[in-house]
Amino acid sequence: MAEITASMVKTLREQTGAGMMECKKALEEAGGDLKRAGTILREKGVVKAVKRAGRVATEGLVKAAVSADKRTGALVELNIETDFAARSERFVKLTDVVCNTAAAHCPDTAAALLALKPVGDEESGTVEALVTNGAAVIGEKIAVRRYCCFSVPAGKAGLVRTYIHPPGKVGVMVELECENNQVTQAQAVDEMARDLCLQIAFSAPIGIDRDSVPADLVDQEREIYRKAALNEGKPEKVVEKIVEGRLKSYYKERCLVEQSFVKDEAKTVGALIAETAKAAGGKIRVARIVRFQLGEEVEGKE
Numbered sequence: 001m002a003e004i005t006a007s008m009v010k011t012l013r014e015q016t017g018a019g020m021m022e023c024k025k026a027l028e029e030a031g032g033d034l035k036r037a038g039t040i041l042r043e044k045g046v047v048k049a050v051k052r053a054g055r056v057a058t059e060g061l062v063k064a065a066v067s068a069d070k071r072t073g074a075l076v077e078l079n080i081e082t083d084f085a086a087r088s089e090r091f092v093k094l095t096d097v098v099c100n101t102a103a104a105h106c107p108d109t110a111a112a113l114l115a116l117k118p119v120g121d122e123e124s125g126t127v128e129a130l131v132t133n134g135a136a137v138i139g140e141k142i143a144v145r146r147y148c149c150f151s152v153p154a155g156k157a158g159l160v161r162t163y164i165h166p167p168g169k170v171g172v173m174v175e176l177e178c179e180n181n182q183v184t185q186a187q188a189v190d191e192m193a194r195d196l197c198l199q200i201a202f203s204a205p206i207g208i209d210r211d212s213v214p215a216d217l218v219d220q221e222r223e224i225y226r227k228a229a230l231n232e233g234k235p236e237k238v239v240e241k242i243v244e245g246r247l248k249s250y251y252k253e254r255c256l257v258e259q260s261f262v263k264d265e266a267k268t269v270g271a272l273i274a275e276t277a278k279a280a281g282g283k284i285r286v287a288r289i290v291r292f293q294l295g296e297e298v299e300g301k302e
Contacts, residue, residue, distance in 0.1 A: 002032030
């Protein structure tokens with residue numbers, strides 16, 4: 001059996017809020033697997049939820065860029081070894097150039113992005129050469145860890161909005177699909193798009209609505225709730241009702257349109273969108289969202 005270290009127990013405790021002995025027992029049962037141990041604790045009803053595991057302790061910045069017509073945007077994460085270097089003028093400028101390049105071209109792959117001519121620093125030749133040179137000057141490893149581009153389809157009305165939470169550890173991008181250009185250009189719609197970015201930065205939804213939540217994730221949650229109810233001693237005949245009730249709460253917490261709006265918890269984000277659409281005189285749909293948190297596992301939902 002894998003050795004259960006004090007560091008592993010501490011990590012699980014920080015992720016779940018469970019007691020140290022409960023964390024140790026869960027780790028022993030899971031053979032040292034932190035993710036599985038977190039699931040075991042949830043099944044036993046020790047915690048309501050487990051923070052996302054698999055975080056990578058990296059430094060760097062998340063940057064965003066949007067075109068002048070607000071139809072195209074990009075979100076980029078660049079990693080570097082130390083926070084001190086991440087705050088340096090050279091690294092900040094490098095991140096800006098890479099992000100502006102991604103927004104200007106919307107490349108399909110990381111390799112394609114690295115091969116592009118940098119926007120605003122053409123003398124470097126390619127983005128890859130720019131990054132390599134930056135690493136040599138700063139003296140630390142630099143990597144374009146991930147990026148995402150949204151572009152409103154040709155012939156469609158809509159806009160892209162971004163938000164970076166200071167000091168650049170969390171970034172969000174939202175694409176709205178609007179019924180027509182009049183709706184797109186309404187001030188209320190632009191303000192709502194920014195509010196949606198703030199909402200996503202704060203609440204980290206895993207999907208826009210229930211249909212966008214992966215089926216395997218729903219099945220996993222359903223099984224956890226079922227085992228937790230049985231471990232609580234609930235009668236078998238009422239377990240399924242309990243599971244459905246907890247799933248309903250799960251959707252309210254994790255689906256964007258069902259979440260309580262952070263600026264007015266008396267209404268949902270879905271209600272906010274409906275109110276804004278009515279005021280703007282046309283339909284509005286959240287087409288895509290993505291949220292980057294520095295060092296986390298890759299997350300982006302359509």
